[in-house]
Amino acid sequence: MSINKLEFNQLNRVLDQHTGIRLSSNKSDIMASRLSSRLRATRCASYNKYYQLIISPDGKHELDIFIDKMTTHETYFFREQAQFEFMYDYFRQKKSRNVPIRAWSAASSTGEEAYSIAMILDDLFYNGNWSVTGTDISPTAVEMAKEACFALSTVQKIPKKYRRAYCLKGTGKNEGTFTVNKAIRHHCNFNVDNLLKLRTVDYSFDIIFLRNVLIYFDETKQKKIVDNIIHRLNHGGLLFLGHSESLRKKRLGIELIQPCIYKKVRL
Numbered sequence: 001m002s003i004n005k006l007e008f009n010q011l012n013r014v015l016d017q018h019t020g021i022r023l024s025s026n027k028s029d030i031m032a033s034r035l036s037s038r039l040r041a042t043r044c045a046s047y048n049k050y051y052q053l054i055i056s057p058d059g060k061h062e063l064d065i066f067i068d069k070m071t072t073h074e075t076y077f078f079r080e081q082a083q084f085e086f087m088y089d090y091f092r093q094k095k096s097r098n099v100p101i102r103a104w105s106a107a108s109s110t111g112e113e114a115y116s117i118a119m120i121l122d123d124l125f126y127n128g129n130w131s132v133t134g135t136d137i138s139p140t141a142v143e144m145a146k147e148a149c150f151a152l153s154t155v156q157k158i159p160k161k162y163r164r165a166y167c168l169k170g171t172g173k174n175e176g177t178f179t180v181n182k183a184i185r186h187h188c189n190f191n192v193d194n195l196l197k198l199r200t201v202d203y204s205f206d207i208i209f210l211r212n213v214l215i216y217f218d219e220t221k222q223k224k225i226v227d228n229i230i231h232r233l234n235h236g237g238l239l240f241l242g243h244s245e246s247l248r249k250k251r252l253g254i255e256l257i258q259p260c261i262y263k264k265v266r267l
């Protein structure tokens with residue numbers, strides 16, 4: 001079914017209101033194809049009917065699915081591995097093993113990034129006082145991150161020593177999948193949160209991964225997100241961006257220490 005200009009604009013507005021993402025007008029075919037199965041599932045005869053559904057009080061669940069369908073969740077374990085190696089070396093030298101350490105995978109998608117950070121932290125601070133928070137706008141992705149049930153075909157991305165130490169192969173109805181062990185999961189928590197309207201928390205982080213998400217926003221929103229993020233980073237803490245992302249303007253108190261890796265310093 002094709003989508004007309006009005007329908008595209010209506011749905012694009014809902015997407016913007018809830019995620020801050022606004023698609024350019026040449027993306028209407030992409031929107032139509034991502035939503036076509038939802039029109040069938042919800043028996044909506046047009047994109048306008050689907051729009052009416054997701055803005056209605058009864059459409060809350062479908063709105064979550066809409067957000068999930070319209071956001072890109074590509075991720076994998078130890079994506080951009082050099083960054084994880086850098087993080088390992090940096091904290092091995094710097095941190096006393098008794099000081100609590102908090103990491104945040106902001107835009108955690110289905111959890112692979114957060115669990116990769118967790119494996120490094122457990123390796124560094126075995127049994128220690130560390131935690132990883134993962135947040136994402138997509139409730140579906142957050143549920144998958146909590147479940148931690150991953151396709152076995154993706155396990156190869158995890159370095160062998162971590163695979164052996166932390167990964168458990170599924171059996172029976174979980175054949176073809178793996179999970180991460182309780183020692184890791186116990187330190188990880190996942191919540192729905194919007195980078196543009198973050199919930200207030202009374203703590204800040206030593207490590208923040210904000211990777212492969214800024215690219216979806218215009219410059220004004222990128223600035224707002226980065227301001228929110230830097231505000232939550234401890235002095236001496238590290239901010240990791242995706243390899244195609246950077247802090248466009250120099251910022252006071254933030255130093256580039258490696259490509260796409262920044263450190264918060266005291267002024």
Ligand SMILES: C[S@@+](CC[C@H](N)C(=O)[O-])C[C@H]1O[C@@H](n2cnc3c(N)ncnc32)[C@H](O)[C@@H]1O
Pocket residue numbers: 018019020021071072073074075076079106107108109110113135136137138141193194195196210211212213216242
């Ligand atoms: C491509 S994935 C990146 C996952 C992971 N950080 C990585 O680099 O592998 C982008 C994620 O950003 C999330 N996202 C998009 N807009 C968001 C927003 N306003 N607040 C929080 N998360 C958002 C999407 O739901 C998606 O899971």
